[in-house]
Amino acid sequence: MIAGNTYLSREQRLNAVQRLTALWAFTESGLGGIMHALQIPFTGLLVGGMAVIMISLVAEMSDHNYKQVLKSAMIVLIVKAMVSPHTPFPAYIAVAFQALLGFGLFSLFRVNFFSIILLSTIAMLESAIQKILVLTLFFGESIWKAMDSMIALLATQFGSIVSNGSYWIVGIYGLLYLAGGLLIALLAYRTIKNFKTENPAFILQVNAEADINKAGLKKTFQKNNYKKLWVLIMLMICVSAVLFVFAADNKTGWLAVAKTVSWTLSAILIWFMLIGPLFTKAIQKVLQKKQSRYSDEVLKTLSFLPVLRRLTALAWQQSSAYKGFNRWYHFFAMLIHATLTYSEPATTAIPANNPL
Template sequence: MALWLIPGQHAETVCYICYMIAGYSYLSKELRSNAIQRLTALWAFTESGLGGIMHALQIPFTGLLVGGMAVIMISLIAEISDHNFKQVLKSAVIVLLVKAMVSPHTPFPAYIAVSFQAVLGYTLFSLLKVNFFSIALLSTMAMLESAIQKLLIITLFFGKSLWVAMDDMVAYIGKQFGNTVANGSYWIVGIYLLIYLAGGVFIAMLAYRTIKSFKSESPSFLPNSTTEVSIDFVQPKKYSKKNSFKKLWILILLMIGLSAVLFVFADDNKKGWLAVAKTITWTLSAILIWFMLISPLFTKAIQKLLKKKQSRYSEEVLNILSFLPVLKQLTAQAWQQSKLHHGFSRWQFFFTSLIHTTLTYTESASTQMPLNNPV
């Protein structure tokens, strides 16, 4: 069986991969290659569409879980590739190509994040192999990179006045409780980074347990019965500018809130109005330069660089694009199947069942879903 929809392959091989995935060191070169292709497809879907699906399903902590799924994919690809860690970099290029085609208006920081995760994963696994320590380093460093990137962008948009306003606001709140709090913005940033660090540790535990469950003799996520699942193939929706407008509205609301803080906590009205004027001028200029110049130029440069690789990976990219509608349906099914699990075990069940159905789906056969729990 090839895990892509290749003619001439038999459904019974699906069962083989279901139970041999636990001992993937015994997989043939062909099966190993096809498993990596499917995992790459799921990684591409994670980066280009999973977030929207999770929002639609009202799944909490979407951003954290999308990042976690990427870490799991990188770790699984590194492990199943028989420690050919360059495969992680190859898969990352394919993921970026799919991302550029599905979401052509994706801002360049998103490309940087994917590239950073891939290069970091390649480096860590090359030095330390795939184990809990290397996965934990990958997860926490990836989360911290994401957090720091957001802080830098916010600082670019709002300038020094953002941190001045935070210092003044925290100092005022502390004063109400009879405490003197200096450099309140440092505390806010510190707590923010600690939240992402804790998220990285959570993701590392989830990723390690997910990978470990695939290596166990009797993985709990494997199906003990089968069901027919109807997969409706739909055309991918065209890019909508709603997301861009949403981000602009968020920035505008933040600017209004920041201006209000600067005005209220100023020593006098004159300084307050001056601070507000400076903030509005800086923020509007930064937004215009970012959205009209910097982001489009960098995005086009990245896409131009990726196009040079497109012909080399054209077959893989086309296969993934045709498989994305299926992954959308499988994600919804996996989330429904995980309903009777709670807390940490639900996330593990969701991830493992989604990975399992991604690996075992065939066009001609019914999708085998984990049925330990009813929909």
């Protein structure tokens, strides 16, 4: 399916898979922060798209040995645990889910447009469902009642009656993620199908100066640690206000607010102080047992991460000649091309004796 990959030798395929695994690990452990520092729009969508492309490319470059997707995913998880030890356990579950889904779909249908669409849309819907479940866990039934009340009030302003407005919100939210999944699938398929290492449009000028705001990057990482907590607090305030306003009387309103606040604070404390750390430590212990088995691949991947950080900044800068969807496409293609062909003196951890 990938133009120009049929002539590759076994050694070249192994090198390609190794580099792609490193890029996948970087996608999961550091790409989001780099993109925020570069002020790249739709970061979440791009990171999700890159993961789908990496899984598809690893499956194709491994000469249809789809178990390589699972092996690469294990290396990615180990690196993720080492580089980002405070990553919440749902992030590990998401990576494992995507890898297992990719392995299953490609084993059944091979790597083609249909299987990539299924992988992308299901992965995005899983992400949406995960967020909805977390909201329900933190806020309980109150958040959906609050949404029903707000939608009903807005509907009456337009002379309509809407019941169960929260279902509409969840449905629209799911459709947005589904549309994002289709966009990612199109981007992934186009990147993979049309990828040719000799295409001059994809060649990255690696000797150029990478303009990345390191101070901004550090601030981004610090802010991201508290961002989700602030979002939860703001949501809690909004839900409490709606419950109070739309309650039958003030007494009921105060009781509803008190119940929501106490439940949410308890859920947040239990999640962040008990459940989250316990599950994360359990996952990290399992990964540590696997680490010795993949020690060589893990070390090579870790040593290549600083290079990938610089290549990401260069790819975004040099794709600025394109606009909209085309810029995303060329950004992905440039970054993948540079990852596969990058070469430096003998100190390079990942050999590139046979650049693709």
